[in-house]
Amino acid sequence: MKKILANSYIGSLLIMLYAPILIIIIFSFTEAKVLGNWTGFSLKLYTNLFQSGVHHSLSSALWNTLIIGLISAFVSMLLGTVAAIGIYNLKPRARKIVQFANNIPILNPDIITAISLFLLFVSLGISQGYTTVILAHISFCTPYVVLSVYPRLRMMNENLYEAALDLGATPFYALRKVLLPELRPGMISGFILAFTLSIDDFVVTLFTIGNEGLETLSTYIYADARKGGLTPELRPLSAIIFITVLALLLVINHRAAKREQENQKH
Amino acid sequence: MIKNSFGSCRYISMQQTENIITIEHISQIFGEKVVLDDINLSVRKGEFVTILGPSGCGKTTLLRIIAGFQKAGEGKLTIGGVDMTETPPHRRPVNTVFQRYALFPHLNVSNNIAFGLNLKKLDKEHIRKKVKKVLKMVSMTDYEERDVDSLSGGQQQRVAIARAIVNEPEVLLLDEPLAALDLKMRKDMQLEIKAMHKKLGITFVYVTHDQEEALTLSDTIVVMSEGKIQQIGTPTEIYNEPANSFVADFIGESNILNGKMIEDRLVEFAGHRFECVDKGFSPNEPVDVVVRPEDIYIFELSDAAQFTAKVTSSIFKGVHYEMMVTTPEGFEFMIQDYHCFEVGESVGLRVKPSDIHVMKKERIHNTFEATITDKNHVRFLGQVFECKDCQHFEPAAEVYAHIEFNKVILQDNEEDGMISGDVSFILYKGDHYHLTVLTDEGENIFVDTNDIWDDGDRVGITINPNAIKITTR
Numbered sequence: 001m002k003k004i005l006a007n008s009y010i011g012s013l014l015i016m017l018y019a020p021i022l023i024i025i026i027f028s029f030t031e032a033k034v035l036g037n038w039t040g041f042s043l044k045l046y047t048n049l050f051q052s053g054v055h056h057s058l059s060s061a062l063w064n065t066l067i068i069g070l071i072s073a074f075v076s077m078l079l080g081t082v083a084a085i086g087i088y089n090l091k092p093r094a095r096k097i098v099q100f101a102n103n104i105p106i107l108n109p110d111i112i113t114a115i116s117l118f119l120l121f122v123s124l125g126i127s128q129g130y131t132t133v134i135l136a137h138i139s140f141c142t143p144y145v146v147l148s149v150y151p152r153l154r155m156m157n158e159n160l161y162e163a164a165l166d167l168g169a170t171p172f173y174a175l176r177k178v179l180l181p182e183l184r185p186g187m188i189s190g191f192i193l194a195f196t197l198s199i200d201d202f203v204v205t206l207f208t209i210g211n212e213g214l215e216t217l218s219t220y221i222y223a224d225a226r227k228g229g230l231t232p233e234l235r236p237l238s239a240i241i242f243i244t245v246l247a248l249l250l251v252i253n254h255r256a257a258k259r260e261q262e263n264q265k266h
Numbered sequence: 267m268i269k270n271s272f273g274s275c276r277y278i279s280m281q282q283t284e285n286i287i288t289i290e291h292i293s294q295i296f297g298e299k300v301v302l303d304d305i306n307l308s309v310r311k312g313e314f315v316t317i318l319g320p321s322g323c324g325k326t327t328l329l330r331i332i333a334g335f336q337k338a339g340e341g342k343l344t345i346g347g348v349d350m351t352e353t354p355p356h357r358r359p360v361n362t363v364f365q366r367y368a369l370f371p372h373l374n375v376s377n378n379i380a381f382g383l384n385l386k387k388l389d390k391e392h393i394r395k396k397v398k399k400v401l402k403m404v405s406m407t408d409y410e411e412r413d414v415d416s417l418s419g420g421q422q423q424r425v426a427i428a429r430a431i432v433n434e435p436e437v438l439l440l441d442e443p444l445a446a447l448d449l450k451m452r453k454d455m456q457l458e459i460k461a462m463h464k465k466l467g468i469t470f471v472y473v474t475h476d477q478e479e480a481l482t483l484s485d486t487i488v489v490m491s492e493g494k495i496q497q498i499g500t501p502t503e504i505y506n507e508p509a510n511s512f513v514a515d516f517i518g519e520s521n522i523l524n525g526k527m528i529e530d531r532l533v534e535f536a537g538h539r540f541e542c543v544d545k546g547f548s549p550n551e552p553v554d555v556v557v558r559p560e561d562i563y564i565f566e567l568s569d570a571a572q573f574t575a576k577v578t579s580s581i582f583k584g585v586h587y588e589m590m591v592t593t594p595e596g597f598e599f600m601i602q603d604y605h606c607f608e609v610g611e612s613v614g615l616r617v618k619p620s621d622i623h624v625m626k627k628e629r630i631h632n633t634f635e636a637t638i639t640d641k642n643h644v645r646f647l648g649q650v651f652e653c654k655d656c657q658h659f660e661p662a663a664e665v666y667a668h669i670e671f672n673k674v675i676l677q678d679n680e681e682d683g684m685i686s687g688d689v690s691f692i693l694y695k696g697d698h699y700h701l702t703v704l705t706d707e708g709e710n711i712f713v714d715t716n717d718i719w720d721d722g723d724r725v726g727i728t729i730n731p732n733a734i735k736i737t738t739r
Contacts, residue, residue, distance in 0.1 A: 159368035162335050165355040166362045167382035167433065181372040 021242055028235035035235070045236045058233055061220035065199055068130070068216060072137035073195035079138065080145025080194075081187050085179070087146065088153040099150075102143045113140055114207035121208060128210025136208040137198045144197065145190035152186035189255060192248050199241070217241075285347075286311040286437060286469050287332065292341030294327055294493075298708060301327050303493040305341070309437075309471060309486075314463050316472045316480040319490035320516070325473045326441060328490075332471065333362050333439050346436055360437040361430035365445055367422045369414040375401075375425055376410040382433040400432040403462070420451045431462070437469045444479065456482055477517045481505065489513050492690075510625055511700075514556040515693055521562075521599050523696040525555035525624065533624055536696060537595035538573045540617060544624035554625040559602040561621035564589070564613050571614025575599065577607045591615070597696040632674065632712055635739070636667035644734065648707045649685050652731040659736060666737045671700065671714035673733035676725045683726020687711065689719050703727065 023035075028046070032039045049059065087098050105113065117136045121128055160182065164174035180187075202218035209219060217237075224231055287309040294302040302324045309315050317325040330336040331343065334355035343351045350358055361382070369378050376397050383393045401407050404424040414422060423443055430438055440459075444452045460483055463470050474480055480487050481501045489496045489504060489512075497509035508514035511522050525535030530545035535555045547553065567574060575591035578598075587606045591613060592598050599615070607613055636646035638661055644653045646667050659665060680686035687705035694700075701713045703725060711727060719725070 157364075157366055157368045157371075159364040159366065160370065162333075162355070163362070163364060163368040163370070164381070165335070166333060166360075167429070168356045168385040169381075170356055171354075173385070178370055181370075 021238070024235050025239040025242070028239045031232075033229075033232055035230075045233055049233050049236050057215065058220060058231065058237070061215040061217050062237065064130075064214065065216040065218075068133055068137060069195045069198040072134050072141055072198045073191050075134075075138045076141035076145050076194040077187055077191040080142045080190055081149050081183060083142065084146045084149035084153055084183075084186075087150060102146050105140055105143050106147075110140075110201075110203040114204040117204065118207040127212075128208055129212050129214055132208045132210065133205055133214070133216070136204050137201065140201075140204060141194035141197055144193050145187070148190040148193060149183055149186040152183050156182050185255060185259060189252055192252055196245055196248060199245075284310050286313075286345065287471070288342075288344045289328075289332075290342045292328070292331060292338045292343065294324070294331070294336075294339045300493050300708075302331075302339075305493075305495060307488060307495065307498070309469060312467055312469055314460075314470045314472065314483060314485045315488060316474060316484040316486070317488045317490060318474055318477060318480040318516075319496075321475055323490045324493040325475075325490050329362075329439055329441055329471065329473045332437075333360055334358050359435055360439055361433050361435040362439045362441065363423075363426050363430050363443045365442040367419075367426040367446075369422055369425055369429070371415055373414070374410070375406070375412050375414060375417075378414060378425060379429045379432050381429065386433075396432055400428045403431075403465075404428045404458075419447055420455065423447065423455065427459075427462070431466060431468075435468065437471060438466075440470065440472045442474055443472075445474075445476075452479075459483065481517070489516065491516070507623060508556060508625065510628055511554045511556070511693055512691070514554075514623070514625070519559050519600060519602070521557045521559065521696060522693060523555045523557075523597065525553045527551045527553050527624065531619070533622065536573065536593055536597040536599075540572065540622055541619040542622040542624055543620050544622075547624070547626070552627050552630050554627055556623040556625065557599075557617055557621060559588070559600040560586075561617060562599060562601045563616040563618075564591070564601050564603050564605070564607060565616075567612055567614045570616060572616045574612060574614055577609050577611045577613060580606060580609055582606070598694075599696065629712065631671060632669040634667045634669075634709070636665050636736070638663045638665060638736075642731075644736065647685055647705055647709055647711070651684065651729055651734060653734040653736065654731050655734055655736045659738075664739045666739055668735040668737065669711075669729055669733055671712050672698075673730060674711060674713040675728045675730070676701075676703070676713060676715060676717070676719065677728060678725070680724050680726040683728050685727050687725060687727060689721055689723040689725060692719065692721055 027035055027038070029041055029043065030037075030039050031042045031044050083102070087095055087102070090098060114136075117132075117139065121132050126132060161174055161179055164178040165171065169177065199217070202222065205216050206219055206222070209216065215223070221230070221234060224234070285308040287307070289305055289307040292302055292305045293300070305324075305328060317328060319325045327336065331338045332345070334350070334353060338351060341351070342349065346359060370381065373381070376394075379397045379400060380393050383396060388396075397410065398407075401409065404427055406421065406424050406428065409417070409421070409425075414425060417425065423446075427443070443459075444455050447455060456479060459470075459472075463483075472480075472483060481504075484501055486498065487501055487504045488498050491512050497504060497513045499507070504513065504517055508517060508520075514520045514522055523535045525533050527533055527544070527547035527550065528539060529549055530547075531542055533540055533542045533544070533553065533555060565571070573593055575593045577589055577591050579590045581588045583602070586602045586604055589601045589603065589607060590598060591601060601615075634646040636644050638656055638659045639645050639650055640661050641657055642652055642654075643650050644656055644665070644667055645651070651667075653667075677683045685705055685707070687703040689701055690704040690710070691702035692699055695714075698714050698716050699719070701715060701719060703711050703713055705711055705727070713727075
C-alpha cells in the first residue's frame, strides 16, 4: 500500500513536470495553428522549419544561438581550464579567496549580471551585438568550467606534472602531453555545460543583444509571444531542442557515472 | 664519503673532482618557518646517500631543490661540477622516483617508460630495446602493454623506477619510494634497490623517515632535524657514535642519560661511575651518555655487577626480550637480552667501557638574547618577565637571560602561561623527560620535567622571577 502511494506520488510529480513538454512534442506532429487542435498527423511543421525562406527569422535565430553557444562554450572552456590550473597552484589562503570569487557569479541572480554587463558595455561605448552577447556568455559560463575542471586537478597525482619535467619535458610539453589528457574529461563536461547554459540564457542575452535586429532563439520567442500567438513552428523546434539537451544531459551523466566507477576500481 | 662544512678545506679541494653533487649554504624559508637552515653537503659519485629525518625536517624540500622543482631561497647547488642553482628541472641530469609513483595514467607501461626517451628523439627500435631491457631489470617483463592503473602498488613502483633509470641519469633521486608499500614488499624492494644501485653504478640520493631502511641501504646517512643536518656518517658511525641526543634517540633504541665527565675515561651517570673510552672533556663537564639496550649485560645478582636494578616489565620480541629495569637511585633503563628475567626480580647490570658513548651537551641551560626594561623586568621571547637579577643593569641594556631546564614551568592551559608554545620533541633521560618546546615566537625553549607530555601538546610557559640569571652580552 505504502509503495503504491509512493509510486503514484512520484508518478504524478513527473507527469506535472513533463506534461507541458510532452504536449508540445505531441502537437508538433500536426498542422493546427492553435495548440490543442489535433488535425491529423503531419511533418509539415518540421519541414517548414528547415525550408529556407518560409521562416527566415526563426532559423536565423536558431543559427545565432548555436554559433554564440559554441564560441562562448569553447572560449569559456579554455579560460576556465587555465583558471582552474592557476587556482590549484595558489597558496591555500589565496585559493580559498579566488574560489569564493569564482562562486559569486554562479549564485548571483541573472538579472544583476545582465544589468551590470549592460552598463559596462554602455559606459565603454561598445556597440551591442554579436560581440557583446558572446563576451557576456563567456563571462557567466567560465565559472562553471572552473567548477568542472578543478576536481580533476584535485584527484590527479600532485607529482604528475613534476614527473614530466623531471623526465626532460619542457613546461609547455608537460602541459600538453600530461596535464591536458588528465583534465580532458572535466574540460568536455565543462564545455557541454557552458553550451547548454548559453543556449538556455534569456535575461543576460536580452540586455546585451542591442537593437540592431540580432535575435537568438530565446529573444525571438519572447518577441513573437508578445506580438500575440506563437508561431506553430516553435513546437517542432522546442521538441528538437528538448531532445538535444536531453541527449547532452545523458552524455554528461554517463561520463560522471563512468568516472565514479573508475574511481571505485582503484 | 660525504662531508659537511666542518671538513677541512684541503680535504674538500682534493675531493672536488669526485663530487657529483655539492650543496653550499642552502637555506629555505616558507613564511615564518625555516625549512632548511644553511645546508652544506657533498655527495660522491656512485654513492648511496640517504637523507633521514622525521617528517617536517626538511628532507623532502632538500630533494626537491636538487631535482629543481623548488628554487633554493639561498645558496648554491652544483651537479656534476656545473652550477645548477637556477637550472629548470628538465635540463638537470637527474631523475626522480616519487613516493606515490606519479605514473601517467593515460599511458601504458611501456609508453610511461619511453616518455623520457621519446623526448630525446631516439629512434623507435632503439627505444623499444631499451624499454625491454629496463623492464627485465625490474622483473616486469611482459607487462609492456598493461594499463598502469591495473598494477599493484609494488608493480607501479617498479615501473616508476624503470621510467627513471632508463634515462641513465647521473643521479637517481628517490623520495620515500617504499613508504606506501606493506612491510613484506618493502623489505623485498629494499634488497632490489640495493642490488640495482650496485649494478647501475650511478649515484642514489634516497629520502626516508625509516631509520632501519637507512641503515640497510646506505653508504652514507645524513640525519636531519628541524632544517639542520645533525650528523653525516656511515651507518655504523651513526649508530655507534651518534653526534647528539637527537641522533641517538632517532636511530635505534637507546638509553640516554645526563652524566658528568669526572676525568678522561671516567664518567658518572645514574649515580655510579663507569670506565669509558672517551676523553678530551674538561673535568666535571656535564655530558649526555648513550647506552644501547643490547649493550647492557643483565644477570642474576653477583659481585660482577657494576650496579643493580629491579625488573619492572618484560616483553618477548621474537628474537630477544625487551625489559625495563629501575635502579635503587630511580633511573630507568631499557635492556634487550636473549634471556628472560621475571618482573620483580633483582638483577645485576654491567656495561663495557667501549659500549658507553659520551656526547658533548649542546647546551646546559636555556640562553636568550634579552633587553632590560627596568630594575625588576627583562624582555625576551617577545614578552616582559619579572626578574630578581636585573638590579645591576641599566634599563635598555642588551644582555643574556639564562634559565635552568628544570626551572621552566609548563602549564596545561596555555592561558595560564606568560608565553605559549607546542611540545616539539621529547627525550626520556632515565629519570626525567627533556622536552623541546617551540614557542609562538619561533624559538626553542628546553624543559626538564617529571610530568608526562605528548608530542604536539599546546602548553603555557611560566618562569619564576628567581630563576632568571642575567649576564652581559
